[in-house]
Amino acid sequence: MGAMSTDAYRTAYAQSLEDPETFWRAAAGGIEWLTEPTTVLDDAFAPLYRWFPGATLNTCFNALDRHVRDGRGDQPALIHDSPVTGTKETITYAGLLACVATFAGALASLGVEKGDRVVVYMPMVPEAVVAMLACARLGAIHSVVFGGFAPAELAARIEDAQPKVVVAASCGIEPSRVVEYKPMLDAALDRSSHKPESVIVLQREQARAAVGERDTDWEEIDWDELVADAEPAECVEVAATDPLYVLYTSGTTGRPKGIVRDNGGHAVALRWSMQNVYDIGPGDVWFTASDVGWVVGHSYIVYAPLLTGATTVLYEGKPVGTPDAGAFWRVIAEHGVKAMFTAPTAYRAIKRDDPRGELLREHDISSLETVFLAGERLDPDTYEWASSKLGVPVVDNWWQTETGWPIAANPRGLEPMPIKAGSPTVPMPGYAVSILDETGAELPAGEEGAIAIRLPLPPGTLATLWGDDQRYVDGYLSTYPGFYATGDGGLVDEDGYLFVMGRTDDVLNVAGHRLSTGSIEAALAGHLDVAECAVIGVADELKGQLPRGLVVLKGGVDGSGEAGERIRRELVQRVRDEVGAVAALRQVDIVAALPKTRSGKILRKTMREIADGRTPTVPGTIEDASVLDTLGPVLRPGG
Numbered sequence: 001m002g003a004m005s006t007d008a009y010r011t012a013y014a015q016s017l018e019d020p021e022t023f024w025r026a027a028a029g030g031i032e033w034l035t036e037p038t039t040v041l042d043d044a045f046a047p048l049y050r051w052f053p054g055a056t057l058n059t060c061f062n063a064l065d066r067h068v069r070d071g072r073g074d075q076p077a078l079i080h081d082s083p084v085t086g087t088k089e090t091i092t093y094a095g096l097l098a099c100v101a102t103f104a105g106a107l108a109s110l111g112v113e114k115g116d117r118v119v120v121y122m123p124m125v126p127e128a129v130v131a132m133l134a135c136a137r138l139g140a141i142h143s144v145v146f147g148g149f150a151p152a153e154l155a156a157r158i159e160d161a162q163p164k165v166v167v168a169a170s171c172g173i174e175p176s177r178v179v180e181y182k183p184m185l186d187a188a189l190d191r192s193s194h195k196p197e198s199v200i201v202l203q204r205e206q207a208r209a210a211v212g213e214r215d216t217d218w219e220e221i222d223w224d225e226l227v228a229d230a231e232p233a234e235c236v237e238v239a240a241t242d243p244l245y246v247l248y249t250s251g252t253t254g255r256p257k258g259i260v261r262d263n264g265g266h267a268v269a270l271r272w273s274m275q276n277v278y279d280i281g282p283g284d285v286w287f288t289a290s291d292v293g294w295v296v297g298h299s300y301i302v303y304a305p306l307l308t309g310a311t312t313v314l315y316e317g318k319p320v321g322t323p324d325a326g327a328f329w330r331v332i333a334e335h336g337v338k339a340m341f342t343a344p345t346a347y348r349a350i351k352r353d354d355p356r357g358e359l360l361r362e363h364d365i366s367s368l369e370t371v372f373l374a375g376e377r378l379d380p381d382t383y384e385w386a387s388s389k390l391g392v393p394v395v396d397n398w399w400q401t402e403t404g405w406p407i408a409a410n411p412r413g414l415e416p417m418p419i420k421a422g423s424p425t426v427p428m429p430g431y432a433v434s435i436l437d438e439t440g441a442e443l444p445a446g447e448e449g450a451i452a453i454r455l456p457l458p459p460g461t462l463a464t465l466w467g468d469d470q471r472y473v474d475g476y477l478s479t480y481p482g483f484y485a486t487g488d489g490g491l492v493d494e495d496g497y498l499f500v501m502g503r504t505d506d507v508l509n510v511a512g513h514r515l516s517t518g519s520i521e522a523a524l525a526g527h528l529d530v531a532e533c534a535v536i537g538v539a540d541e542l543k544g545q546l547p548r549g550l551v552v553l554k555g556g557v558d559g560s561g562e563a564g565e566r567i568r569r570e571l572v573q574r575v576r577d578e579v580g581a582v583a584a585l586r587q588v589d590i591v592a593a594l595p596k597t598r599s600g601k602i603l604r605k606t607m608r609e610i611a612d613g614r615t616p617t618v619p620g621t622i623e624d625a626s627v628l629d630t631l632g633p634v635l636r637p638g639g
C-alpha cells in the first residue's frame, strides 16, 4: 500500500477492478481482525454484495485499544476546539479509550446489546464521538442525527431506526443563539410511534435541560450520573458484515433513507483512503470542519483518523464569525494541522469576508500541506482563490453518504496527480465509473450523462437501506441494471478525469448539506391555507443552492397584501420548526398554479431552469404550458 510511483494509481485502479480479491485482501492487512478474512466478496445475493463474509473484528478496538496497546496511549486522539464556548480540550488515545469503555459499560447497563440501535442527537462535543465509539464497542448500531434537524426529521429517523436508547445533549451552540435540543427531542418522541427505553442527556452549562421531569414511558438519565456508576465494557466481536451504523440521508421524498454501513469493509476502505487519498498516517494532525451528523463527519472526523492512529480536530465553530474568517487558519496554526477537509461553501464564506486573505498573515499555517474539499461541486473560482491564497494543493473529492468514502479523488498518498479545476480527478479503486445515456448505453469521453458505477461497489459503501433491501434495489440498482445510479450527472474527459455537474434528481444541496425537497414540501403543505406546493433548489453564490418554495393557496384564501405576507412568514417559520434552520428557506412565493404533466407530476426541473436563468426544457406532456408564462416573472433572477 501507498508506495509512490508514477504509475501507482493506474496499477492500483486496474488491479482493484481486474482482481478485487487480491487488492482488497492486501488492504485488509491495515485492520486487525479477530477472524482473518478468507473470502473477500460474497456475491450470492447480487445485486446486494457483502465484503469479508466470515471475518470478525471490532471497529472500536481498531480505532482505540489497538493504538493504546501499541504505544500511542499518550498521543492526542482528539482535540476539541470550540470557539463558540471558548474552550479547548485535548484527549489522548488512552483517555478516549477510558471514556468510551465507560460509556459503553453505561449503555450495556441499560440493556444495549449487539444489534440494538442507539440514536445520537448531539452537537460537536467529544461525547458525540464517545457515544459513537461506545456503540461500536458493543456491536450496537448508532444512528447520528444532525443537531440542526428539527423534530419532524428527528422523529422520522427514530421511527425508522427503532432505537433502544437515545443519547442527546441539552443544547448546541450557534453563533447567534443557543439551540435547545431537549424540547426538540421531546417533540420528536411525542410524534414517533416508537419510544426508546431510555434517554441519556448530556448537560451543557449554556442551557441545562429538564431531565426526568415529564411523565414518560422511558427513563430519562443524566449522562454524568450514569457514567459515575458504570463499569468499563470490553469490545464485542462482530461479523465484518454486521452493521456499524445507520446514517439517514435525504432522497427526493420526505422519507429519509437509512444508509447501512458494515464494520469490516468500512474499516478497510477508510484506513486505505486515509493513507492513499488523504496522505495521513499515524501521528499526523488532521482537521475536518464538518459535523458528526453528516457522512463526512462519520468518516473523516471520527473513524478514518482514529483507525489510522492520527489526531483528529473536532471543531465546534464556523468558518466565519467565530470570531472571523481567520478561524480555520488559527486552528491549523495552533494544532499543527497537516491537512484539512471541509465543504467548498466554507471557503466561499471565508472569501466573501476576507477576499484578499489578509487574516492569513496573522497565523503561521506552514504545517498545512493540503486542503480537501467535498460535499458539493468545487467551482473553479473558489478553487483558484483557495489555492492561490493558501499556496497548497486544493483537492476536490466526490462522494456521497451512500459510498462513505470518495468515488473520485486525487490520491495524494498513492500518486499525486495534476489538478484540473472543476474536476475531482479520477475514480478511486473499486469504483468502475461509467457515463450512461437514458437508455443505459455508455457514452464516449466528453459527453455528459448519468454517472453510474458498475456493481459491485467497493468495500465501505452501503450494504443496503435499513430494513428495506427492496427500496435499495428499486432506488439505486434498477435504473441501469448491473449499475449503481449515483443520482449525479457529469462526464469523463479524454484524460479519464471526471467532472461532476450536479444532481439529476430533486435532491437539494444547501451549503454542503443534503436536504430533501419532499421534507420541505411536507412542512409547507401542512399549513392550513396551502392547497399544493413545490420546492426547488436554485443557484446561490455562497451556499451553492438555496431552496425556494412555491405555494398555491386554497380557494377563497386571500394571498394578497398583508394577508399574503403573513402566510409567507408562517411558511418560512414552519420549515424552520419542522425541518430545521439549516434548510435555509427564506423565499416562498404564492402563485396561481404549478406546472405539471398530464399525469400530475410537478415539473420542478423546468422551474429550476427558469429560476437559474437557463432555457427551460418543457416536456411534451405538460398539462398547461401557459402556467410557465405566469411563473416566469416570479422565478426569473431579479423577477
Ligand code: COA
Residues within 6 Å of the ligand: 123, 146, 147, 148, 149, 172, 174, 175, 176, 179, 289, 290, 291, 294, 296, 318, 319, 320, 342, 343, 345, 346, 349, 374, 375, 511, 512, 513, 542, 580, 581, 582, 583, 584
Ligand atoms: N444546529 C442548529 N442549528 C444549526 C446548525 C446546528 N448544528 N447548523 C446550522 N444551523 C442553523 C444556523 O444557525 C442558521 O440559522 P439562522 O437561519 O437562524 O441563522 C441556519 O441553520 C443556516 O445555517 P448555515 O448553513 O450554517 O448557514 P449560515 O448562513 O449561518 O453560514 C456558512 C454559512 C457557509 C458559513 C455555513 O453554511 C457553513 O459553515 N458551511 C459549511 C457546511 C459544512 O461543513 N457542511 C458539511 C458537509 S462536508
Ligand code: AMP
Residues within 6 Å of the ligand: 249, 295, 373, 374, 375, 376, 377, 378, 396, 397, 398, 399, 400, 401, 402, 424, 486, 487, 488, 500, 501, 502, 503, 509, 512, 513, 514
Ligand atoms: P451527501 O450524501 O450529503 O454527501 O451528498 C452527496 C451529493 O453531494 C452528491 O450526490 C453530489 O451531488 C454532491 N457532491 C458531493 N461532493 C461533490 C463534489 N466533490 N463535486 C460535486 N458534487 C458533489
